[in-house]
Amino acid sequence: MTQNSRIMIIAGEASGDKYGAWLTAEIRRRLPSAEFFGMGGDLMRGEGVETLVDADDMAVFGLVEILAHAGTIRRAYLLLKKQFKIRRPELLILIDYQEFNQLLAAAARKVGIRVLFYISPQVWAWRPGRVKKMARIVDHMAVLFPFEVPLYQRVGVPVTFVGHPLLDIVRPTLARDEAFSRFGLDTSRRVVGLFPGSRRSELKNLFSVIIDSALLLREQYPDLQFVLPLAPSFKREELAPLIRSSGLDVTIIQGLTYDVMQLCDAVISVSGTVTLELALMTVPMVIIYRVSPVTYAIGRRLVKIEHAGICNIVAGERVVKELIQDEATPAAIAAEIGRILHDGAYRVAIREKLAGVRAKLGNGGCSARLAEVAVNMLERRARHD
Numbered sequence: 001m002t003q004n005s006r007i008m009i010i011a012g013e014a015s016g017d018k019y020g021a022w023l024t025a026e027i028r029r030r031l032p033s034a035e036f037f038g039m040g041g042d043l044m045r046g047e048g049v050e051t052l053v054d055a056d057d058m059a060v061f062g063l064v065e066i067l068a069h070a071g072t073i074r075r076a077y078l079l080l081k082k083q084f085k086i087r088r089p090e091l092l093i094l095i096d097y098q099e100f101n102q103l104l105a106a107a108a109r110k111v112g113i114r115v116l117f118y119i120s121p122q123v124w125a126w127r128p129g130r131v132k133k134m135a136r137i138v139d140h141m142a143v144l145f146p147f148e149v150p151l152y153q154r155v156g157v158p159v160t161f162v163g164h165p166l167l168d169i170v171r172p173t174l175a176r177d178e179a180f181s182r183f184g185l186d187t188s189r190r191v192v193g194l195f196p197g198s199r200r201s202e203l204k205n206l207f208s209v210i211i212d213s214a215l216l217l218r219e220q221y222p223d224l225q226f227v228l229p230l231a232p233s234f235k236r237e238e239l240a241p242l243i244r245s246s247g248l249d250v251t252i253i254q255g256l257t258y259d260v261m262q263l264c265d266a267v268i269s270v271s272g273t274v275t276l277e278l279a280l281m282t283v284p285m286v287i288i289y290r291v292s293p294v295t296y297a298i299g300r301r302l303v304k305i306e307h308a309g310i311c312n313i314v315a316g317e318r319v320v321k322e323l324i325q326d327e328a329t330p331a332a333i334a335a336e337i338g339r340i341l342h343d344g345a346y347r348v349a350i351r352e353k354l355a356g357v358r359a360k361l362g363n364g365g366c367s368a369r370l371a372e373v374a375v376n377m378l379e380r381r382a383r384h385d
Contacts, residue, residue: 008089009038012058012097014198015273017041026371105137163366170280172262179259197270198231212330229257266340279311279357284350286336288328319353
């Protein structure tokens with residue numbers, strides 16, 4: 001009965017597209033004839049998901065930025081909601097992308113569609129009361145961190161700690177010397193990574209700051225070479241002109257992100273999933289974060305935790321420096337990267353604490369565990385129908 005199941009799967013940005021692709025592959029191993037459709041990007045399409053909405057069009061962050069794209073977001077929501085009646089999925093899998101996916105979850109529950117929500121909203125950080133709302137709109141919650149489990153158990157939400165999917169894939173595929181050669185980099189010179197994120201709003205808010213920081217570092221450390229791994233949501237021709245106009249020599253690399261990371265002595269990174277990826281590779285970094293003043297003012301009232309970077313949240317301490325909003329200046333960023341580069345003891349201490357982050361995330365196999373949860377939900381539905 002579950003073999004030909006119709007599964008609607010929704011991811012709204014680059015990391016969700018990645019997780020959605022891995023999950024789809026795992027479910028297909030168990031249910032080869034299942035039909036997948038919904039919202040995602042190139043990776044999910046590569047696994048055979050029919051994407052009715054392209055996730056690249058939805059990857060915005062911040063209240064003001066979201067309002068500017070409200071028309072696009074509303075049209076996507078209405079199109080996807082319509083599929084509840086047209087194609088009647090047996091299971092709706094929602095991956096992160098919180099506000100949008102919570103609206104879809106509520107609409108699905110109203111028409112009797114089972115909802116598996118993967119990646120909890122950060123209820124420990126934003127409006128802790130939100131966990132009660134999740135209890136009303138989801139059938140099962142799959143969480144990345146063990147400390148999230150009791151939050152849902154207390155309000156009676158079925159919950160499974162599946163671990164973090166990055167544990168299965170964050171590793172280089174090339175030897176260091178091979179990577180240096182492949183990317184045309186000099187093994188005798190230090191490498192600084194520039195990680196501008198995958199959202200267009202991040203590019204708008206922070207790309208020039210990252211480039212200006214790198215220009216300052218080049219003045220102070222002429223031996224440095226800069227690398228920029230390109231997010232799947234961007235094309236080389238979008239960033240190359242911006243870099244050329246700055247006069248900075250940057251090697252843009254498509255794919256092989258973890259091979260790039262292993263070569264970096266230090267990284268300038270926007271806040272996001274990439275900070276956890278860097279932590280799993282034990283790469284010292286400075287995290288920068290900037291949104292519109294209105295978004296930031298509202299966020300300051302709502303956020304209940306001390307850290308913005310995921311790696312610091314998991315560690316429970318400020319392992320790497322965070323430069324938030326007005327603090328994210330080229331001078332401050334360059335100063336922190338400079339300290340990482342020239343202070344060996346500081347650099348080693350960061351690496352050791354980042355190694356502890358991985359230990360807190362449990363074992364690999366997240367996507368396989370999540371696929372089992374999804375299949376079990378489909379089987380229970382089949383028995384009750």
